[in-house]
């Protein structure tokens with residue numbers, strides 16, 4: 001999908017089965033991140049190579065596969081915040097991409113008119129919010145609420161802390 005290809009230097013990732021939470025946070029920052037809990041190593045590697053993705057992994061056996069060459073980034077830490085620091089220390093996120101992606105599907109969100117989400121979001125949200133976006137994959141509606149503000153704070157802390 002052309003609209004889903006990141007224009008600048010944003011890296012594309014494939015998180016291994018141990019890094020599901022990391023995958024979600026990277027999606028929050030707008031990175032193109034695949035994550036499939038039950039995928040086997042061979043399928044993961046093949047897909048990462050064909051889609052030019054960097055494999056984020058905690059798996060020491062996986063990174064020894066010669067076919068991988070340098071197409072991986074080994075995550076040393078078990079703690080999520082430290083994992084994020086490791087990845088962000090190497091790969092810079094594009095700020096304009098923050099909160100632009102469906103956390104569930106990894107697809108880019110599309111802006112939708114307020115009128116079109118009536119009945120699909122809680123009434124108080126419809127009253128108080130003006131900007132809505134939608135995922136074409138799962139139909140989930142997103143809006144900038146308190147959750148996003150908290151996430152933003154955490155991300156800024158990670159980028160500057």
Ligand SMILES: [Zn+2]
Pocket residue numbers: 102103104105106107135136137138139140
């Ligand atoms: Zn979605």
